Amino acid sequence: MGRGGPPSRKRGCLVAFLEQMARWLPERVVANAEMGALLGCDAEWIRNVSGIEERRFAAPEETTVHMAVEAARQCLADAGIRPSDIGYLLCSCGSGERRFPGPAASIASALGCVEIPAIDLPLASAGALVALDLARDLAPRYGRVLVVATEKMSTVALTQPLERGVSMLFGDGAGACIVSPDKGRLQIVDSLVASDGQFADDLALPFASPLSMNGRSVILHASRKIPRAISMLLERNGLRPSDAAAYVMHQANLNLIWKVADALEVASERFFTNIARYGNTSSASLLIAAAELMDSNPPQPGQYAVLTAFGAGYQWGAMLLRAA
């Protein structure tokens, strides 16, 4: 398991921080009643099986690049830094408008980040976590790394033929995070990412076809791999699940989030959730949720927080943070 392997792979010499986070959501709210009418199902059924009450759908001109740029500009403004202060850009996006290039270079250009590396990570759901893990290593070498995760999942949700168990899940949005080598509100203590390609076809978006999702497989694997990854990460840092004040998980399904909380024997109140309002925004959800947590109820100095995600691939992982 990647960094879930021997504790000796923990890198004590590299330090990085989450300096600032921001998010951007489209204005259009699509309630369950509207989706239910479209999909031929009950609004209450959607809420019961997913925890979702509404989601946001982007307008046609609000592309993945547009949403990412909006979130990134807010992030830079809130941090009080200029685009020229960014040394590297990582973009997670599994729902880009074209096969190539991905959104990264266009985002860098729109922001005025001139001639920096701008790399795409087409990793649905877990992409933001993987990007943060990479940024942790890149920041000491390149300076501030801008991580963005942007998803226009409405195009996936509305692809014919509509499948109610899939289409009702998704929403659009973007999140951004500046990873700094020397200062920030949250220090990255440790992180762990892993993959298992044996079940790659159980969650896949083929070209010119609807999303293919074996929900039973996804939930089965996620409900076992996520708690295991978190436990491993905490244990190798001498911590227990109850030692983390806050958990932010990819907002895939509220029932899955509660299942992970149960497995860790952690009070569900410690898990920040916003899936009721935004649905599953794939890889963007982790940064959107983390940004909202930092605005509403940030960990206090010295407290620990855990980010975690699971997605197509399968790819999954966890990141341990400590409030500065």
Add this chain to the structure above:
Amino acid sequence: MNPQHQLILQLVKKVSRKDSSPQPEESLFESGYLDSFALPDLVSELEAQFGVKIPDSDLNPRKFDSIERIASYLEERAHKGA
């Protein structure tokens, strides 16, 4: 039903919170005994009650779709572990 089938049935009824009993070859998903969120609970119960570790590579929902399939899988697992 042999004792192994009986124990599997008990575990299915426990995680599904149903009093009725499915037939050995009946699909637990199609008949409503299992859904996506009950399946992980059943797998954990099987591991605990049968003393086996089910590896991630075997986490294919089809292996757990009926009492008969679960029994076959557990036998296969026992042979591999022997």
